Amino acid sequence: MSPAFESFLARLYAERPARERFLADAHGEAVAAGLTADEIAAAVGIDRVGLELAAASFAHKRRRQRRFAHPVVRLWRALANRVG
Numbered sequence: 001m002s003p004a005f006e007s008f009l010a011r012l013y014a015e016r017p018a019r020e021r022f023l024a025d026a027h028g029e030a031v032a033a034g035l036t037a038d039e040i041a042a043a044v045g046i047d048r049v050g051l052e053l054a055a056a057s058f059a060h061k062r063r064r065q066r067r068f069a070h071p072v073v074r075l076w077r078a079l080a081n082r083v084g
Helices: 003-014 016-024 026-032 037-044 048-068 071-083
Strands: none
Touching: 003 016, 003 037, 003 048, 016 026, 016 048, 026 037
16 A cells, blocks of 8 residues: 555545545546555445544544643644644
């Protein structure tokens, strides 16, 4: 699995707009990401229900971590978001 494919999948799981574009045109999004033919085939064949369930689970986990994070960690994240 190439770094480009890993990055593509991470965006699908973490970013709703990327996931929505992918679900509307899986092949086009995979091609635009510069994936190989095998990676494009794998992406197009992804379990879409599983993708949505996993993305929802990851989003919930991120929200939960932010809510229960130590105050210093929340401050560090807030400062990191300003820079990035």
